[in-house]
Amino acid sequence: MxxxxxxxxxxxxxxxxxxxxxxxxxxxxxxxxxxxxxxxxxxxTPRAAAPRCIAVVGPYGSGKTSLVEAMRLRGDDVVRAASCREGGHPATARHDAGRAETIARDAAESPESRVHTMGTEATVTGFAFMGDDYALVDCPGSIEFCAEIDGVVAAADLALVVCEADARKLPALQVILKNLEERGIPRVLFLNKIDRADGGIRETLEMLQSASRTPLVLRQMPIWRDGIATGFVDLALERAYVYREHAASRVMAIPDIERARQVEARFEMLERVADYDDALLEELLSDIEPPRDRVFDDLAREMAEGLICPVFIGSAARGNGIFRLMKALRHESPCVDATRTRLGLEAAGGTVVQVMKTLNDPHLGKLSLARVLSGSLAEQATLFTASGAQVRSTGLYRLEKGREPVRRGPAGDGEIAALARLDGVATGATLTSRRGGGLDLIALAPPPPVLAVAVAPAERKDETKLTGALQRLCEEDGGLAVVTDAVTGEIRLCGQGEMHLKAAIERLSGRFGLDVLRRAPRVAYREVIAAPVTVHSRHKKQSGGHGQFADITVAFSPGGRGEGFRFSQQVIGGTVPKTYFGAVEAGIAETLGEGPMGFPVVDLQAVLMDGAHHAVDSSEQAFRAAAHLAVREALARAGTVLLEPVLSVVFDVPTEATARIAAIAATRRGHITACEPRASWPGWDTVHALIPEAGVQDLILDVRSASAGVGVFRSAFHHLAEVEPRLAAEIAERRRRDAA
Incomplete structure (x- = not known):
């Protein structure tokens, strides 16, 4: 080129x-x-051999969706429609057409995205530009929806990272760039909202560089007038442009006042590029101006290899700098053949498909949104998973306007299509036409849940329906998980934050027609007997015919922490026949489900010491009843101590938030046990703490507030600890009120 x-x-x-x-x-x-x-x-120029797939990522509020809309306005279809209008300038016609396109797109967005005015799931937009086909995948910006991103970027040719000159969003940008760097995804950075920037581009670039291990290479220099960016100089083209409000930029001569800055900025760009090109470095040292084609080729190659990250500037909301960005993407972004090489698919052969996202359509059922990385995909294709299992699609669809499936013919190399009813195929799966499968290109590790809500159907008849709907939600979103608590018996929907769970609950209502009751999960408190006690219990009942008789003496004592219930017997002389030992043990175990405070009793040792029986009236039922009475009397006489689960919590937060995390842990009756720099994360710490489960339930809200919205933690049960008496009394009273 x-x-x-x-x-x-x-x-x-x-x-x-x-x-x-x-x-x-x-x-x-x-x-x-x-x-x-x-x-x-x-x-x-020649048409690209296959469509390009570009993942649009960036911190929440950086303007990703606005950029996607602005790029669609530059698409060939909108340009052709504008050129056919009479009596108007094409730029105005494109703006009007773009408004109609935006309305159509908004109508197709998920209801949750519209209600909360934020992206809650990845959406695909297809368009053509200068004869080439593109698929832009607009990914959510909030860390709460991070699981949506991983499946998308792995199969994309390029990540277009949208950011702004806001130091408060640097941690979020670092999280995104770190993920891309670890996966080896080529990336371009678009510095959005340049019209609102209040600092110099050099200072802004230095600030952004702190979030990236890869060198950021400035491709455009803003032209400032009275503190406002009025245009830019393309450093590779050595050409200046002036912005115009909602209209095309105008080519202009580089202003004399900007010439020195442009020469310096261009030389710095070339120096960065020359770090990976010895011939270019020699030319720079010899004051030889390198050929423009060589500069472009180096920029494209080094970006594709992940050696540099080019930085473009503009304003998506005003449509400024969009065309130059798209021209650069057209000529410099990798195609699907480079993505195959990155994923190690050169010698794979046949058709290879990577599942990027899973959807559930009310009419078609499960849809697997997948990119064809190699070969072509027939409408009813037979494919094989990594384990060799055979799956067959019942239909092939194109997703239009975000989620609307439209039937289509075969999908070619590089295209994105939705395959219907691929049972057992999850997001991130690699499918191939080669019998036996064996390909597994990416590994998706679901993020650990940080918040949970207990859910139940508003009507009991919907219990089975709720189970199926929750399963489909988890298929769509790897950041969700459903667990049934073994102690409380609750069904818990676990996710990545408050908004994440709120959107999931709204999907249950909107997509699955389920009214759901939700509340904070119950803490799995337990009780333990406070002191040893020996109880004599007799159950005697006479109501005609055979009566009921059982007499037992049982010694109860606290067991070791975590030992659970232990039963033994020391009966001498057959006062209690062996045939009734099991009934006594079962009767005690059945009564431990609820102690005096209303919680399960644990870590109890019970020894059957003595007793009596009747040859006619004794039975297993009678001894079971006597055991019930013995437990209740023992717990009433000895009293119980309330135990609460204490969790081991490991935080990953920016270093400036570490002190605040320690304070938050203290307010939740926890304490810090260790702190060290986070491995391979400059400017981050890993903090270890022990915190009661009651203090962890909504902990993520404070953590995110203290860490610019990016802090995460993972937790696991550590031990049971005694609750101090005053707090235990409050907990028991709340339990009685809830049960009333």
Missing amino acids: SGNDRGALSGDEAPPAPPSNARLPDGEAVLGDVRVEEDEQPVT
Whole structure:
């Protein structure tokens, strides 16, 4: 691709045209309504062999969706529609068409995204630009929906990272870039909202560099007037542009006042690139101007290899800098063949499909949104999983307007399609036409849950329906998990934060028609007997015919922590026949489900010491009843101590939040046990703590507030600890009120 072609203009960057025979300054000429330099006539370039897939990622509120919409406005279909309008400038027509496109897109977004004005799931947008096909996957920005991103970026050719000059969002940007770096995904950074920036580009770049291990290479330099970015200089093209409100940028000569800054910034860009090109470094040291084509080739190669991350600037909301970004992506972003190489698929052979996301359609059932990495995909394809299991799709669909499935023919190399009813196939799975499978390209590790809510159907008849709906929710979103607590018996929906769970509950209602009751999970408190006690218990009942008689003496004592219930007997002389030992043990165990405070009794030792029986009236039922009475009397006489579960909690937070995390743990009756720098995460700490389960339930809300929204933790049961008497009395009273 020539440097001239890379710089070729289109109507998207043209001012209103003067007469066609006019001569323009700086060696420019007019071609229709397109202003170009005389030696840079527009060139028709070959169509890309396969569609490109670009994942659009970035911190919450950075403007990802606005950028996706702005890029769609530059698409060929919108441009053609605008050029057919009469009596209006194409830029205005494109703006009007874009508004209609936005309305159509908003109508197709998930209800949860519209209600909360934030992305809650990845959505796919397809369009063509200059004859090439693109699929943009708009990923949620909140860390609560991070599981949506991993499956998408793995199969994408490039990640377009959207950010802004806001130091408060640096930790979120670092989390995103770290994930991309570890997966080896090529990336481009778009510095959005340049019209609102209040600092110099050099300082901004230094700030952003702290979030990236990969060198950030500035590709464009803003032109400032009275503290406002009015345009930019493309450092690779050495050409200046001036922004216009909701209209095409205009080509201009580089202002004299900016010339020195442009020369310095371009040299710094070339120095960065020369770190990985010895020939270019030699030319720079010899003051030789490198050929423009070489510069572009180096920029593209080093970006594709993950050696550098180019930085472009603009304003998605105003449509500024979009066309130049898209031109750079068209010429420099990797294609699906490079993605195959990155994933090690050069010699795979046949059809290879990577599942990026799972959806559940009310009419078609389960849909697996997948990218064809190699070969082609027929409408009813037979494929094999990594384990060799055979699966067969019942249909092939294109997702239009985000979620609307439309039947389609075969999908070719690089395309994204939705396959229907692939049972047993999860997000992240690799499918191949090669019998026996064996391919597993990516490993998706679900993030540990940090918040849970207890759920139950509003009507008992919906219990089975709720179970199925929760399973489908977890299929769609790897950040969700469903567990049944063994102590409380609750069904818990676990997720990544308050908004994450709220959106999931709303899906249960909107997509599955389920009214769900929800509340905070119960803490699995237990009770333990406070002191040894020996109880004599007799059950005697006479009501005609055979009566009921059992007499036992049982010694109760606290057991070791974690030992559970232990039963033994020391009966001498057959006062209690062996046939009734099991009934006594069962009767005691059955009564331990609820102690005086209302919680299960644990770690109890019971020894059957003595007793009596009747040859006619004794029975297993009678001895079981006597055991019930013995336990109740023992617990009443000896009293119980309340135990609470204490969790081991491991936080990963930015270093500046570490002191706040220690304070938060203390307010929740916890304490810090260790703290060290987080491995391979500059500027982050790993903090270890022990915190009661009651203090962990909504802990993530304080953690996120203290850590710029990016702190995470993982927790696991550590031990049971006694609750101090005053707090135990309060807990018992709450339990009685709830049970009333």
